Amino acid sequence: AQTVTQSQPEMSVQEAETVTLSCTYDTSENNYYLFWYKQPPSRQMILVIRQEAYKQQNATENRFSVNFQKAAKSFSLKISDSQLGDTAMYFCAFQNRDDKIIFGKGTRLHILP
Amino acid sequence: NAGVMQNPRHLVRRRGQEARLRCSPMKGHSHVYWYRQLPEEGLKFMVYLQKENIIDESGMPKERFSAEFPKEGPSILRIQQVVRGDSAAYFCASSPLLGQGLPYEQYFGPGTRLTVT
Numbered sequence: 001a002q003t004v005t006q007s008q009p010e011m012s013v014q015e016a017e018t019v020t021l022s023c024t025y026d027t028s029e030n031n032y033y034l035f036w037y038k039q040p041p042s043r044q045m046i047l048v049i050r051q052e053a054y055k056q057q058n059a060t061e062n063r064f065s066v067n068f069q070k071a072a073k074s075f076s077l078k079i080s081d082s083q084l085g086d087t088a089m090y091f092c093a094f095q096n097r098d099d100k101i102i103f104g105k106g107t108r109l110h111i112l113p
Numbered sequence: 114n115a116g117v118m119q120n121p122r123h124l125v126r127r128r129g130q131e132a133r134l135r136c137s138p139m140k141g142h143s144h145v146y147w148y149r150q151l152p153e154e155g156l157k158f159m160v161y162l163q164k165e166n167i168i169d170e171s172g173m174p175k176e177r178f179s180a181e182f183p184k185e186g187p188s189i190l191r192i193q194q195v196v197r198g199d200s201a202a203y204f205c206a207s208s209p210l211l212g213q214g215l216p217y218e219q220y221f222g223p224g225t226r227l228t229v230t
Contacts, residue, residue: 004155033218043202045156045221091155099208100146100169101219103155 002027004094006104013082014112020067021077021107023092029053032096034068036077039089039106048090051075079109087111115140117207117222118187125228126195134190134225138207144168145188146219147180150202162188195229202226 004025013019025034036048051059051068058066063083067076079086092104118137126132138145144163148156161169162182173180177195182188192199203226206219 042223043226044223045204047218050218093155095219099144099161099217099219100158100172101148101156101206102158103148105155 002029002094002096002102004092004102004104006092006107008107009105010108010110012110012112015082015084017082018078018080019082019109021079021090021092021109023075023077023104025073025075025092025094027073027094027096029096032094034066034075035093035095035101036064036066036075037091037093037103038086039091040087045091049077082111084111084113117142117205117220119203119205119222119225121225122223123226123228125230127230128196129194132192132195132199132227132229134192134203134205134227135187136190136205136207136222137187138205139220142207142209142220144208144217145182146206146208147188147190148204148206150204150224152201156204159190192227195227197229200227200229 032053034051038046038048049059049061049064058068063080065078089106091106093101095101120135146161147159150156158172160173160180177193179191202224204224205222208217208219
Protein backbone atom coordinates (compact mmCIF):
# COMPACT_ATOMS: atom_id res chain seq x y z
CA ALA A 1 0.00 0.00 0.00
CA GLN A 2 1.14 3.51 -0.72
CA THR A 3 1.85 5.70 2.29
CA VAL A 4 3.00 9.27 2.87
CA THR A 5 4.83 10.20 6.05
CA GLN A 6 5.44 13.68 7.42
CA SER A 7 7.63 13.42 10.48
CA GLN A 8 7.32 17.03 11.67
CA PRO A 9 3.90 17.69 13.23
CA GLU A 10 4.71 21.36 13.90
CA MET A 11 7.42 23.91 13.06
CA SER A 12 8.05 27.57 13.76
CA VAL A 13 10.43 29.92 12.01
CA GLN A 14 11.07 33.65 11.96
CA GLU A 15 9.79 35.72 9.09
CA ALA A 16 12.26 35.93 6.19
CA GLU A 17 14.02 32.73 7.19
CA THR A 18 14.16 29.57 5.09
CA VAL A 19 12.35 26.46 6.27
CA THR A 20 12.32 22.89 4.98
CA LEU A 21 9.41 20.49 5.48
CA SER A 22 10.14 16.77 5.20
CA CYS A 23 8.14 14.07 3.48
CA THR A 24 8.80 10.45 2.64
CA TYR A 25 6.56 8.08 0.76
CA ASP A 26 6.36 4.44 -0.14
CA THR A 27 5.27 3.01 -3.48
CA SER A 28 6.17 0.33 -5.96
CA GLU A 29 4.98 2.47 -8.88
CA ASN A 30 7.41 4.13 -11.25
CA ASN A 31 5.19 6.90 -12.62
CA TYR A 32 3.35 9.15 -10.21
CA TYR A 33 2.85 12.72 -9.04
CA LEU A 34 3.90 14.27 -5.78
CA PHE A 35 2.36 17.42 -4.36
CA TRP A 36 2.58 19.90 -1.56
CA TYR A 37 -0.73 21.44 -0.55
CA LYS A 38 -1.21 24.40 1.77
CA GLN A 39 -4.28 24.59 3.99
CA PRO A 40 -4.69 27.99 5.71
CA PRO A 41 -7.27 28.57 8.47
CA SER A 42 -9.94 28.96 5.77
CA ARG A 43 -9.41 25.21 5.15
CA GLN A 44 -9.20 25.70 1.38
CA MET A 45 -6.75 23.23 -0.18
CA ILE A 46 -4.23 25.21 -2.21
CA LEU A 47 -1.78 23.45 -4.50
CA VAL A 48 1.69 24.83 -3.80
CA ILE A 49 3.85 22.72 -6.08
CA ARG A 50 3.73 19.53 -8.13
CA GLN A 51 6.48 17.12 -9.20
CA GLU A 52 6.22 14.44 -11.88
CA ALA A 53 8.25 11.39 -10.86
CA TYR A 54 9.70 10.92 -14.32
CA LYS A 55 11.27 14.39 -14.26
CA GLN A 56 14.67 14.56 -12.59
CA GLN A 57 14.63 18.35 -12.32
CA ASN A 58 13.24 19.63 -9.05
CA ALA A 59 10.09 21.74 -9.39
CA THR A 60 10.14 25.38 -8.29
CA GLU A 61 7.40 27.98 -7.88
CA ASN A 62 8.72 31.37 -6.84
CA ARG A 63 9.78 31.01 -3.18
CA PHE A 64 8.82 27.34 -3.06
CA SER A 65 11.07 24.53 -4.27
CA VAL A 66 11.33 20.82 -3.70
CA ASN A 67 14.15 18.36 -3.21
CA PHE A 68 12.95 15.20 -4.92
CA GLN A 69 15.04 12.12 -4.26
CA LYS A 70 13.31 9.31 -6.13
CA ALA A 71 15.58 6.47 -5.00
CA ALA A 72 15.22 7.53 -1.38
CA LYS A 73 11.47 8.23 -1.84
CA SER A 74 11.91 11.62 -0.30
CA PHE A 75 10.14 14.84 -1.28
CA SER A 76 10.93 17.86 0.90
CA LEU A 77 9.57 21.39 0.48
CA LYS A 78 11.78 24.44 0.95
CA ILE A 79 10.18 27.82 1.56
CA SER A 80 12.59 30.71 1.10
CA ASP A 81 12.15 34.19 2.53
CA SER A 82 9.16 32.99 4.55
CA GLN A 83 6.23 35.37 4.98
CA LEU A 84 3.49 35.65 7.59
CA GLY A 85 0.99 34.49 4.98
CA ASP A 86 2.83 31.18 4.73
CA THR A 87 1.43 30.20 8.14
CA ALA A 88 -0.74 27.14 7.45
CA MET A 89 -0.93 23.37 7.50
CA TYR A 90 1.17 21.81 4.75
CA PHE A 91 0.30 18.41 3.35
CA CYS A 92 2.55 16.22 1.26
CA ALA A 93 0.58 14.03 -1.15
CA PHE A 94 1.02 11.25 -3.71
CA GLN A 95 -1.03 10.31 -6.74
CA ASN A 96 -0.62 7.49 -9.24
CA ARG A 97 -2.72 6.07 -12.04
CA ASP A 98 -5.34 4.94 -9.54
CA ASP A 99 -6.02 8.66 -9.28
CA LYS A 100 -6.87 8.83 -5.61
CA ILE A 101 -4.56 11.21 -3.79
CA ILE A 102 -2.92 9.94 -0.62
CA PHE A 103 -2.10 12.63 1.92
CA GLY A 104 0.31 12.76 4.81
CA LYS A 105 -0.89 13.90 8.24
CA GLY A 106 0.47 17.38 7.73
CA THR A 107 2.95 19.80 9.24
CA ARG A 108 1.64 22.89 11.00
CA LEU A 109 3.93 25.76 10.07
CA HIS A 110 4.03 29.01 12.06
CA ILE A 111 5.84 32.02 10.66
CA LEU A 112 6.73 34.33 13.52
CA PRO A 113 6.96 38.13 13.11
CA ASN B 114 -14.57 29.36 -15.38
CA ALA B 115 -15.91 28.84 -11.88
CA GLY B 116 -14.01 26.46 -9.66
CA VAL B 117 -15.35 23.42 -7.88
CA MET B 118 -18.37 24.41 -5.82
CA GLN B 119 -19.58 22.73 -2.68
CA ASN B 120 -22.63 23.43 -0.63
CA PRO B 121 -23.46 23.93 2.03
CA ARG B 122 -20.19 25.20 3.46
CA HIS B 123 -21.32 24.39 6.97
CA LEU B 124 -23.89 21.80 7.99
CA VAL B 125 -25.12 20.99 11.46
CA ARG B 126 -27.06 17.80 12.05
CA ARG B 127 -28.31 16.02 15.16
CA ARG B 128 -27.40 12.40 15.70
CA GLY B 129 -29.64 10.15 13.62
CA GLN B 130 -30.43 12.73 10.93
CA GLU B 131 -29.33 12.58 7.32
CA ALA B 132 -26.64 14.79 5.78
CA ARG B 133 -26.50 15.60 2.08
CA LEU B 134 -23.38 17.25 0.70
CA ARG B 135 -23.30 18.60 -2.83
CA CYS B 136 -20.43 19.09 -5.24
CA SER B 137 -20.54 20.77 -8.64
CA PRO B 138 -17.35 20.02 -10.59
CA MET B 139 -15.56 22.51 -12.76
CA LYS B 140 -17.04 22.99 -16.20
CA GLY B 141 -15.88 20.25 -18.54
CA HIS B 142 -14.81 17.93 -15.71
CA SER B 143 -16.41 14.51 -15.68
CA HIS B 144 -14.64 12.95 -12.70
CA VAL B 145 -15.40 13.65 -9.06
CA TYR B 146 -13.58 12.54 -5.91
CA TRP B 147 -14.69 12.85 -2.30
CA TYR B 148 -12.25 13.10 0.58
CA ARG B 149 -12.82 13.36 4.33
CA GLN B 150 -10.66 15.28 6.76
CA LEU B 151 -11.06 14.43 10.41
CA PRO B 152 -9.83 17.01 12.95
CA GLU B 153 -6.02 17.28 13.01
CA GLU B 154 -5.68 14.75 10.18
CA GLY B 155 -4.88 14.78 6.48
CA LEU B 156 -7.51 14.19 3.82
CA LYS B 157 -8.52 10.58 3.22
CA PHE B 158 -9.96 9.31 -0.05
CA MET B 159 -13.55 8.09 0.09
CA VAL B 160 -14.94 7.58 -3.40
CA TYR B 161 -14.27 8.29 -7.08
CA LEU B 162 -17.15 8.74 -9.51
CA GLN B 163 -17.77 9.45 -13.15
CA LYS B 164 -21.18 10.46 -14.47
CA GLU B 165 -23.62 7.69 -13.43
CA ASN B 166 -20.78 5.37 -12.36
CA ILE B 167 -18.92 4.62 -9.17
CA ILE B 168 -15.36 3.80 -10.17
CA ASP B 169 -13.71 3.27 -6.78
CA GLU B 170 -15.44 3.32 -3.41
CA SER B 171 -12.69 1.61 -1.47
CA GLY B 172 -12.49 4.45 1.05
CA MET B 173 -16.20 4.63 1.84
CA PRO B 174 -17.51 3.23 5.12
CA LYS B 175 -19.62 0.16 4.33
CA GLU B 176 -22.72 1.44 6.06
CA ARG B 177 -24.66 4.72 6.09
CA PHE B 178 -22.53 6.38 3.38
CA SER B 179 -23.42 6.58 -0.29
CA ALA B 180 -22.43 8.74 -3.24
CA GLU B 181 -23.81 9.45 -6.66
CA PHE B 182 -22.98 11.57 -9.67
CA PRO B 183 -26.07 11.71 -11.88
CA LYS B 184 -26.13 12.55 -15.55
CA GLU B 185 -27.52 15.96 -14.68
CA GLY B 186 -26.77 17.93 -11.55
CA PRO B 187 -24.17 17.83 -8.82
CA SER B 188 -22.53 14.89 -7.15
CA ILE B 189 -24.11 14.04 -3.80
CA LEU B 190 -22.47 12.47 -0.77
CA ARG B 191 -25.16 11.17 1.55
CA ILE B 192 -24.67 10.14 5.14
CA GLN B 193 -27.60 8.48 6.82
CA GLN B 194 -28.18 8.37 10.58
CA VAL B 195 -25.18 10.55 11.33
CA VAL B 196 -23.09 9.97 14.45
CA ARG B 197 -20.65 12.28 16.24
CA GLY B 198 -17.72 10.53 14.58
CA ASP B 199 -18.96 11.75 11.18
CA SER B 200 -18.07 15.32 12.17
CA ALA B 201 -15.38 16.33 9.70
CA ALA B 202 -14.62 18.46 6.66
CA TYR B 203 -15.66 16.81 3.42
CA PHE B 204 -13.83 17.90 0.30
CA CYS B 205 -14.77 17.31 -3.29
CA ALA B 206 -12.29 17.44 -6.16
CA SER B 207 -12.83 17.20 -9.90
CA SER B 208 -10.64 16.41 -12.88
CA PRO B 209 -11.15 16.37 -16.63
CA LEU B 210 -11.57 13.27 -18.78
CA LEU B 211 -8.61 10.99 -18.14
CA GLY B 212 -6.12 10.02 -20.79
CA GLN B 213 -3.45 7.37 -20.85
CA GLY B 214 -0.57 7.24 -18.43
CA LEU B 215 -0.26 9.77 -15.65
CA PRO B 216 -3.33 11.05 -13.81
CA TYR B 217 -4.81 14.49 -14.30
CA GLU B 218 -4.67 17.20 -11.69
CA GLN B 219 -7.53 17.33 -9.24
CA TYR B 220 -9.05 20.69 -8.35
CA PHE B 221 -10.44 20.95 -4.84
CA GLY B 222 -13.57 22.67 -3.67
CA PRO B 223 -13.72 24.72 -0.46
CA GLY B 224 -15.14 21.82 1.56
CA THR B 225 -18.24 21.28 3.68
CA ARG B 226 -17.76 21.22 7.42
CA LEU B 227 -20.22 18.79 9.00
CA THR B 228 -20.90 19.06 12.70
CA VAL B 229 -22.99 16.39 14.39
CA THR B 230 -24.46 17.40 17.73
